[in-house]
Amino acid sequence: MANERISIFDMFKIGIGPSSSHTLGPWRAAQRFTKILTGLKLLTDVESIKILLYGSLAKTGVGHGTDIAILLGLNGDDPVTCDVDQVTPIVERIKSSHEILLAGIHKVPFEVKEDLLFLFQESLPFHPNAVTFQAFLKNGKAISETYYSIGGGFVVQEGDDSSFLSEIDLPFPIDTAQELMVSCMRTGLKISDLVLENETAWRSEEETKDGVLNIFKAIHECIYRGCHTSGILPGGLNVERRAAKLNRKLIGGRPYNDYSSWVEAIRAGGKEFDYILDWVSCFALAVNEENASFGRVVTAPTNGAAGVIPAVLQYFITFHNGFDDNKIIQFIATASEIGSIFKKGATISAAMGGCQAEIGVSSAMAAGALTECLGGSQRQVLMASEIAMEHHLGLTCDPIGGLVQVPCIERNTMGAIKAITAAQLALRSNPDKAKVSLDAVVKTMWDTAQDMNVKYKETADGGLAVHIPLSLPEC
Incomplete structure (x- = not known):
């Protein structure tokens, strides 16, 4: 809006x-x-x-x-x-x-x-x-x-x-990706810096940074808790929590006693592709298993998609030495701006747009944030966000039993992997040659949402929700 x-x-x-x-x-x-x-x-x-x-x-x-x-x-x-x-x-x-x-x-x-x-x-x-x-x-x-x-x-x-709606006048009022790009080009600011300038309309820079780090504290506590909690998720589907088991397997007996030492223990396992891929999935599973258990999570931008951004942020922290307050603030600030563009131009509600509005948006947010933190230009950030959403278009919301478990939890792992892939593609590409803009994909997502049958919009009336017996396990 x-x-x-x-x-x-x-x-x-x-x-x-x-x-x-x-x-x-x-x-x-x-x-x-x-x-x-x-x-x-x-x-x-x-x-x-x-x-x-x-x-x-x-x-x-x-x-x-x-x-x-x-x-x-x-x-x-x-x-x-x-x-x-x-x-x-x-x-x-x-x-x-x-x-x-x-x-x-x-x-x-x-x-x-x-x-x-x-x-x-x-x-x-x-x-x-x-x-x-x-x-x-x-x-x-x-x-x-x-x-x-x-x-x-x-x-x-x-x-x-x-x-x-807020009546606050922002230094850089942004509704579209094009407006964001113009402001960045005019000022030379990174997207995250522009966001932080806007936040001063609400509070001091110090308060904003402290608030963002508090958000991160909730995120990493959720990841850590989810990676160390076993059991069966509530609700009757009898879905087994997998993150803790995967964490034990991947950590290989390396000692740790808190979040920081856990990160070091993960790093000590190396950087093989399969190893990193498994950890990204583990981070995402951990968050959404906590979410399904009425645990404390951070909307990012929604609860159903709460694992994508934390998983990609944790990937950046762990495998790109991003365990730095300023980098974490940069990541979350950039992600928030991408998310706000989708909310204004389309929706972040699965009941309005299907799961493309949740996993798709969160993947776009994570892709853009990771791209900036890895040194990408403003255009590459927007390109990464577009790529991530482009490959979620039409994704339906069809939760089995009306629970945020199947297929929601695994979709967060997919959204995180797509975000990382989108960031890598954008960083290795010339955005001037891109055929699809972020604004075009936002508009396309909204058009798709309006065309989508209502039974695929978080009603449990279509898709997997009506084809999978409730007694079956997730896999």
């Missing part, structure tokens, strides 16, 4: 899996609704509450944890700070007590099966991911608000289309 001002911290948000649009977005919507009630001084007047889920939120809501997220949001828990080990106990307490503590303050009766409704056959026109909250008051009146989770944790309130 033109004139939308998007920060690094809009594209990268710390939260809980498994889905940014189906978990984080509804969670934030629930928080916003209780905030409205509090602002109107009506919170303690609420006698009962109902939640209506529409469209994609209804069809894949249970598999994506939408019901859990809404209960936690209404209950006053925050996805950034909530103890992930307490998610299940809190939800079970709400169900067993038949009560919910609105905003953590006001107790009201709540029957999950009666008050949280999945309207499978109903959709609202603005966006497939819609949720309505209804609060019934002591005086017989009611407060009702509808929210749309539009991807990547972004939430829009009905009747307030400007609610997700």
